[in-house]
Amino acid sequence: MTGKKEKKEEKKEKKDENKEEEEEKKENKEEKKEKKEEKKEKKEEKKEKKEEKKEKKEDEVEVITAVFKVNIHCRECSREIKKPLLKTQGK
Numbered sequence: 001m002t003g004k005k006e007k008k009e010e011k012k013e014k015k016d017e018n019k020e021e022e023e024e025k026k027e028n029k030e031e032k033k034e035k036k037e038e039k040k041e042k043k044e045e046k047k048e049k050k051e052e053k054k055e056k057k058e059d060e061v062e063v064i065t066a067v068f069k070v071n072i073h074c075r076e077c078s079r080e081i082k083k084p085l086l087k088t089q090g091k
Contacts, residue, residue, distance in 0.1 A: 068085070
């Protein structure tokens with residue numbers, strides 16, 4: 001009789017251990033899912049912040065006006081000055 005009881009107890013212990021292991025696995029899976037979700041949320045927040053910064057930068061474009069006072073005594077000189085100024089591009 002004692003042999004049967006011991007076997008039953010061993011089976012119960014194994015079942016309990018298996019249940020505990022399964023519960024731990026489930027908890028680990030849930031924790032991993034939560035971590036993944038948190039990482040995704042952080043990435044999304046970073047993307048949003050980057051987009052906001054880009055929008056701010058685009059809105060904050062400064063316009064600079066420059067006036068050049070140059071004495072030009074012939075057309076040749078005016079062309080020499082005019083060409084580089086026209087080629088210069090702003091931001």
